[in-house]
Amino acid sequence: MNQTDLNNASFAYSVSMLRMLLRMKLITKEEYDQIAHISAEFYGVEVYCV
Numbered sequence: 001m002n003q004t005d006l007n008n009a010s011f012a013y014s015v016s017m018l019r020m021l022l023r024m025k026l027i028t029k030e031e032y033d034q035i036a037h038i039s040a041e042f043y044g045v046e047v048y049c050v
Contacts, residue, residue, distance in 0.1 A: 004044075011043040 015036055021027045027035075039045075 007043040008045065011039055011045045014039045014043075 018027070018032050018035055018039075022029065022032045
């Protein structure tokens with residue numbers, strides 16, 4: 001597995017956890033959007049749909 005694959009999988013996992021927190025009402029939609037954006041930058045994800 002190359003680094004890009006690893007980063008994409010890590011990003012997908014983090015977004016999945018964020019969705020869970022959002023459904024549990026532990027974070028707001030705005031917080032979800034901000035954290036997803038920061039995570040995308042950290043993992044080098046250029047295009048994502050959430």
